[in-house]
Amino acid sequence: MIDGFELSDHARFQMQERNIQPSWLTETLSAPDRLLPLADSHGNTHYLKQISDFGGRWLRVIVNPTVNPQRVVTVFFDRRVK
Template sequence: MIQSEYKFSKHASKMLHIRKEIKEEWIWKTIEQPHMEIRVSENELHLFKKIEEFGGKVLKVVVNPKNRLIITAFFDRRIKI
């Protein structure tokens, strides 16, 4: 299960607290079943998922797949899926 493999960075935890519209379950769904992914480097992967429950906006979750770390999460208005 992904939830036991990944941990939130301090920044990601802070953003979850600040951005109350982002549900933690959406982050896990994005990591488990992204609609799109972009590998920036060996240490950085951008995952995107359209969140129908939030008006179809696209959630972007940035992870470090090597260290199994969630770096940040936010709704990206520039991405259309």
């Protein structure tokens, strides 16, 4: 995990359920292909990265930036992103 971020219990569970590799999460947080600040009504930041090792699908990592360390709320492959 990257310094300055922590995983919520929900995000940890979703990574396990969805077979999301920790390295993919690290890559997405450290070098996102897209960064969407204030992307939802909760003021969360969305980090997106295309994961070539997973068929080029887009990994979306939703982060609460208002706490320290920033909290990864959830993580999933987003079929809507093109």
